[in-house]
Amino acid sequence: MTSNCEYNPSLLKVLEKSVLIRKTEETLLDLFSKGRLNGTVHTCIGQEYMGAILSEVLIDGDVVFSNHRCHGHYIGRTDDVEGLILEVMGSSLGAVSGVGGSQHLYHEKGFYSNGILGGMTPVAAGYAHTLKNSNNLVCFFIGDGATGEGVFYEALNLISKFSPPIIIINENNNYSQSTSRSETFFGDIKSRVEGFGLEFRKTNIWNLDDFVDDLTMAFNDIRSSKKPIYVEVDCYRLKAHSKGDDDRDINEINEYFEKDPINLFKNQKNKIYKEYEESANKRIESFLEKHTSVTNDVAISKKIVVNDDSFFWIETEVQSNKRVNDLIYEAISENMDENKDLMMIGEDIEHPYGGAFKISRDLSANFPERVFNMPDSEQAIAGFGNGLSLGGKIPICEIMFGDFMGLIFDQWLNHAAKFQKMYGNKFEVPIIFRTPMGGKRGYGPTHSQNIEKHFLGIPNTQVISINPRNAPKIIYDTLLKTIDRPTIVIENKLDYTRKDLPISSHSGYKYKKTNTKIYDLKYSIENQEPDITMVCWGGLVCDMELLINDLTEKEEIVVEMICPTMLYPLNIQPIVESTLKTKKLLIVEDDNPFGTLGSEIIAQLKCLNIEFITIQLNTANDIIPSSRILEEKHYVTNQEVYNTAKEFFLK
């Protein structure tokens, strides 16, 4: 910055805020060195200006999405210095009750940050999509390091497609943690961004008044044009990536220190600078005096075994004799009518193709703003859905094959599942990922798997498995009306064309369900003491229904089959109730052995001191082959279950 810098009022405001931010960051580093803080911080010392300008350009209703180096952005958006410090101190009075900590901040004024590099890009895009018909925008911050993440590019593609009001500010400080950009970034960012059809602008902080002008103009432009803008801001962080991990050349750092706008300001307008510094210090010190120690009484839930026996068994509804795919479509369609916030996104779901398994059918024709196709970008689809959810929508994200759920795992685990609690438990995240699993169609190893076990046990989520007998329409209807957390619904490919009527049972088997919202099923003969308890779900239910009738007719063995719908969290009580009667538990799974829901069930029963013996039947411990002959050998056949059950009974 040259000495003839115009310290106009708007620039001074930005500098004042920047000073406040710097003092806050320095305080945090100081508290760390005094041992009063634990964890880590990623200070933005040297880069405060991007955060500081926010208070000048944002209006009510604008939302900021940021990353691990978010303190400046947070203070710039919310002015909540106190909340930030308390949060890093671990107090329940902190911005997010001490749960999120330095990297995971939220403020109801409109601020979300997360520590997974690049992960928030599609989330910001999805949120911005919900602002399309408003005067508001999303301001999204990333660093140059995040331009290495694939999801970033998937999201840029989406941003270009949907053109939401989003400004992406790339704080290019030339380093990822310890690696210089020259080693990790190839080609140039301008052509990358313009390659997506997005507008690219560039500025830097070294001429701070120009910087202020450039950014102010960018924000104004977005507000009038509503078109996304990508701004790369050259800058430099003066301190380490987090704390003490700084290998950069000391000369280089010093060079930038000389150029740093605050330092220049300190030199050039010392008096004003001192005012700002004193005011900031005073504010922080007087606050710290009142908070020499912290408390935190946020409840930590330890109990994970749900053994709720407050239900009772009731009759199932009269079945409609419709196919499963019809029932799912109807439930979604009817709820789309009733709830304007319900949306559905996915690949190839638009009319007339109507989805790979014909679930979405004509929904996009009937609800064009709310049901639409996405590019083949599962991770970004998931992130976009997360953003829609944060923005007040209830998105149903169709993931075409269950095998592709691997692609969304980060958005599921580190975004959807974490948002509610890490942001201080101030709102719910209703989002549904629905996907078909299951093989026996010869689709081969990557299009046939049942991989629910990898999604079970993630706190604050739920995993539901529908089957032709648990009235998928009612399950979906209930779910869509009452959803309060990220939910995976697992469907089954072979089940889509099955009808919901059970086979007529000569032995008198009937289904009953628990009187709960999302109910579990029991298939048994009334007033007959069962000999064996069987547990299965999803694609196996219809097969086992047939098998059980066969078993009873030929061997007079009475089976009680429990089919959970809510796989996680699982209410173990229906299984407990049955196993207490039979003391024999047969679990049949369409999945490779090890670490499955079946294993979990056995472990839970054992911990409850239930006496029983058990057999767990799984598929072969290998990938699913494509050849029909091999596929048959891979899966558990009805005959195998029959023989196993008979032997088990005779024990």
Next chain:
Amino acid sequence: MITKIIYEQQGVSDQEVEVISLLFNDYDEVAEGDIIAEIETSKTVVEILASSKGLIKNSVELNSTIQAGDIIAIIGDSAEEIDGEKDKEVKLDVSEKIEKSISAKALKIAKSNNLTEDDLKKLNITSVEELNEHIKSDMSDNSSSLNQDFFAQYTEQSSPKNKLSEIESLKLAQSKTLPCTCSILIEDFCIEAFSKKHNLYFNNIFPVLASICSDELMKYRNLNGFFHDNKKYIYEEVNIGFTLDADEYLQVPVVHNCEKLNSEELKNTFIELLTASITGKMTISMMSKPTFVISDLSAVGDCFFHTPLLAPYTSAILGTAIDKNTSRLSLTLTYDHQMSSGKEALLFLESIRTKLSI
């Protein structure tokens, strides 16, 4: 000698074929190797040859459809012979006779009733219902004849008119049984305290024991019956007799239907019987039909073990003895090995021990 010419299935799809020509009339003479018929299969026309010489009689019509295993013609030595033979014979069974298999549940229940899979096959039992029917009839077979001749002589036997007939009936009882004994000792048994706790008459533990035995005999039913003519007979009711050494002979008054009495009622009945005995008012009916007997010597004096003889038409008798010096109560069960086993006897006794200690 009769030879049958049978159509054997030619090819996979030729279970059913058409007879397109018959080359001989009935009663014609044929030589071995002659073509006697032609059948049309899916691939070609097949010639059927005579496998022996003699007179032929066709068993099928021209242009008819026949199945694999059908007889095409028979060849015999004379007209009478071939006339006498039934031509429409039983077809060759190409598929195995499908046996209805025994259900797993029936197998399991059979096992616990000491019946093997072979037993079930012989009895043609495949289901639980059939098995239960069999078990029930097995038992009721036994109990039905109980009411006929036996109780007539039985009632007479239970009231010996003198010592001699008492001895005779006891001898008879032993000779029809295989008596064994099994004993247990209950330590730290203080009759005084026990008597006080249960409000006993003359320190006589019969009412308590009878009540316990009555329950247990419903479980160990082999101890509440008798063996006769190679069959086990099980009583439905539990009538417990107790031995009283009267002047002339052994009296065994019986508390009838213990299984229906509560402990109070049982005790009262016992006292009534005791009173009747003392006052010389014992009747035959009061001593009739014991199904199980308890013999207690403790009224006489201290004793280690007491192994009584089986009463007629019973399969077990419980001898009790108390040694006050060592505070021991011994329970000895004499049982008929044809009805029961050492294991059962011991389990029975141990159940009594458990219930006494409550």
